[in-house]
Amino acid sequence: MSEPSASEPLLEVDAVSVRFGALIAVNQVSLRVARGEIVAIIGPNGAGKTTLLNAISGFYHPDEGRIAFDGKDRTRLQPPDVAALGIARTFQNVALFRGMSVLDNIMTGRLLKMHGSFLLEALYWGPAKRQELEHREFAERIIDFLEIQAIRKTPAGRLPYGLQKRVELARALAAEPKLLLLDEPMAGMNVEEKEDMCRFVLDTNREFGTTIALIEHDMGVVMDISDRVVVLDYGRKIADGRPEEVRRDRAVLDAYLGVA
Amino acid sequence: MQDIAYAVVVAPFKDMAGSPAFLVEVLIGGVFAGLMYSLVALGFVLIFKASGVFNFAQGVMVLFAALTLVGLLERGAPVVVALALTTGVMVALAFAIERVVLRPLVNQEHIILFMATIGVNFFLEGFGEMLWGANVKKLDIGIPDRSFIVRGVQINELELTAAVTAAVLVTLLALFFQKTRIGRALRAVADDHEAALSIGIPLKTIWVVVWSVAGIVAIVAGIMWGAKSGVQFSLSLIALKALPVLILGGFESVPGAILGGLIIGVGEKLGEVYWGPLVGGAIENWFAYVLALAFLLVRPQGLFGEKIIERV
Numbered sequence: 001m002s003e004p005s006a007s008e009p010l011l012e013v014d015a016v017s018v019r020f021g022a023l024i025a026v027n028q029v030s031l032r033v034a035r036g037e038i039v040a041i042i043g044p045n046g047a048g049k050t051t052l053l054n055a056i057s058g059f060y061h062p063d064e065g066r067i068a069f070d071g072k073d074r075t076r077l078q079p080p081d082v083a084a085l086g087i088a089r090t091f092q093n094v095a096l097f098r099g100m101s102v103l104d105n106i107m108t109g110r111l112l113k114m115h116g117s118f119l120l121e122a123l124y125w126g127p128a129k130r131q132e133l134e135h136r137e138f139a140e141r142i143i144d145f146l147e148i149q150a151i152r153k154t155p156a157g158r159l160p161y162g163l164q165k166r167v168e169l170a171r172a173l174a175a176e177p178k179l180l181l182l183d184e185p186m187a188g189m190n191v192e193e194k195e196d197m198c199r200f201v202l203d204t205n206r207e208f209g210t211t212i213a214l215i216e217h218d219m220g221v222v223m224d225i226s227d228r229v230v231v232l233d234y235g236r237k238i239a240d241g242r243p244e245e246v247r248r249d250r251a252v253l254d255a256y257l258g259v260a
Numbered sequence: 261m262q263d264i265a266y267a268v269v270v271a272p273f274k275d276m277a278g279s280p281a282f283l284v285e286v287l288i289g290g291v292f293a294g295l296m297y298s299l300v301a302l303g304f305v306l307i308f309k310a311s312g313v314f315n316f317a318q319g320v321m322v323l324f325a326a327l328t329l330v331g332l333l334e335r336g337a338p339v340v341v342a343l344a345l346t347t348g349v350m351v352a353l354a355f356a357i358e359r360v361v362l363r364p365l366v367n368q369e370h371i372i373l374f375m376a377t378i379g380v381n382f383f384l385e386g387f388g389e390m391l392w393g394a395n396v397k398k399l400d401i402g403i404p405d406r407s408f409i410v411r412g413v414q415i416n417e418l419e420l421t422a423a424v425t426a427a428v429l430v431t432l433l434a435l436f437f438q439k440t441r442i443g444r445a446l447r448a449v450a451d452d453h454e455a456a457l458s459i460g461i462p463l464k465t466i467w468v469v470v471w472s473v474a475g476i477v478a479i480v481a482g483i484m485w486g487a488k489s490g491v492q493f494s495l496s497l498i499a500l501k502a503l504p505v506l507i508l509g510g511f512e513s514v515p516g517a518i519l520g521g522l523i524i525g526v527g528e529k530l531g532e533v534y535w536g537p538l539v540g541g542a543i544e545n546w547f548a549y550v551l552a553l554a555f556l557l558v559r560p561q562g563l564f565g566e567k568i569i570e571r572v
Contacts, residue, residue: 059457084460095454099447114441
């Protein structure tokens, strides 16, 4: 198998529609995400952003169109298979394993990378021990990277909301994804938390070379961190371009200001 | 009045102190009964942890496993072969339940899944009767049912074997849940389905694994109960005894299921033997439920259950 060329997009969404009964939540949307890019998907409430993200991560299946990742069609895959391809995501309403410690939450992100015998694991012996330690080391790197050392033993459910979002990002990063999908990573955060999160998103992109697609409402954040902005409105794509272009776009202004 | 107080508070303890060997025998009987309850409760806990489903059919699974084992033994299969085949049947049952019941009902309300397990309960009961007949059967896989005496205390070999088996099983399960990646995946699924899917945990596989493990636990429980009191349809009713055990121990806790079972087993035997004559006996039948009720008032999450604190 030849290495896919750098110019080929990592993710290709081609004329995808998702319907719920009579409602067309996503209507003929196409977009491309290039390797190493940070793309923001914005739009008013109900524009179909989260639905699109769910279609990409396999939680919904498009009624029309196709989705390709790394040059291969993957329109019909189930969420666990999508994860196995190297797509990690976070959720709009934080979805952590609330009863587990932060460290265990992050370790679950490594599950796909683990192999070996249950018996040895149960006895915590030999290769299984080595493997556990290796993955543990990686988890610790993520913990350092996101500056959550102090809470590594705390059950995730007890953390304040801002930190929960950070732990969710940590779990996604633990899977060493090629593509990271973030659903409103900064929603409900105060200014300081938002600044931290922006920094983490940018650092992830730079240090690990992770391609990122994120949904965000805070325009300041979007303009600051994204290479490209895609705008949805009523399920359709109405703009796609560099932040400064999109900001001046007539259709975008209309959508946001409510002009018919 | 004083007589009653004496009979309730003092006399039973005098009896206990008067004959320590007998007290130890009663305690051992209680521990044995308790471990049996624990084994059934364990099946509940496993399934509840991994899928949030309260599996009403757990008691019938014990019955079904015992019936299958006895049926195979009666048809002349050697013990090892019969055990292997029964394990195969329980795993096949897990696959079938995942495919026919759980998968079509994914993301439904808990109460709907609960109702579905009631359906499974009646199906299995009828199916077991159809396959193996409705007679009371003797289950004998060669565990000796002799007694020997240590320092004046009579110990039954069957009860001893059961206790050791239960202890080993519980240790293995605890290790499995805490240390293996499947165990971690199980806990993840228990906490949040969507998040588990998003990090690549296939729900279907996990469900088949837990129902299989619950099936295997049911075999062990079935063997022990069956050897003690024969395989009969009332076996499925021990599921009702597992309920107070769960309330005591907490629905999500493996150690809780064990300890809860022991407390109830020992408690009801002590109550029956020492306080029973005061009220004409039969304490054994209601002790567990009264204790569970008291627990619900004082500590509704159980001994080891997680206290749910909702953020408002």
